[in-house]
Amino acid sequence: MGVISRDKNQINCIYGNESDFGKQLEGYLKASGKALLMININETMPTPTQWQELAVDLNTEIENFLDFSKIENMNINSQFDANDYLTILENNPKAFLGAIIINGNKTEHITTVTEVLNYFDADSANIKRKTHEENIDINKSNDKDNFI
Known part of the structure; x- marks a missing residue:
């Protein structure tokens, strides 16, 4: 059992609000109709244990959560361990790349x-997609339907 709360009726989102992406994210997630828990790392940084759990869930390394171009005086050829990358993230939350979304057992970066x-x-309207292989009903269901 992990340390991150998981509920299929709630979306947990870990993000940084400084980017345009981060500013738009909440609006898109609200379209799901589910409860939201928005965790802005500029205000509340997840614990190292939580970051490790997320990395394991995503089958990746902590360093893949970072945009090194947003870190001043960073030599991208340097070798760090997971704890070093967490320290870098804590000191440079603007370098967090994208967002991590958790809904039930599903986790995505x-x-x-x-x-x-x-x-x-x-x-974008949160309407389930239909494939071209599905039959589409084009018959009127009542007299008020008006098809062009």
Whole structure:
């Protein structure tokens, strides 16, 4: 059992609000109709244990959560361990890349708005997608239906 709360009726989102992506994210997540827990790392930094759990869930390393171009005086050829990367993240929250979304047992690291929509498998209006192989009902269901 992990230290991060997981509920299929709630979306937990770990993000930084300084980027344009971070500013748009909450609006997209609200479209899901689920309860939201937005964790802005500029205000509340997850614990090292929570970061480790997220990295394990995502089958990745902590360093993949960082955008090194946003860290001053950073030599990208330097070798660090997971604790070093956590210290770098704590001191440079603006370097956090994208967001991590948790819903029930599903955890994703996303970096674009398109990935948010794919996470829910819905279009921008949160309507389930239909494939071209599904039959579409084009018959009137009542006299008030008006098809062009």
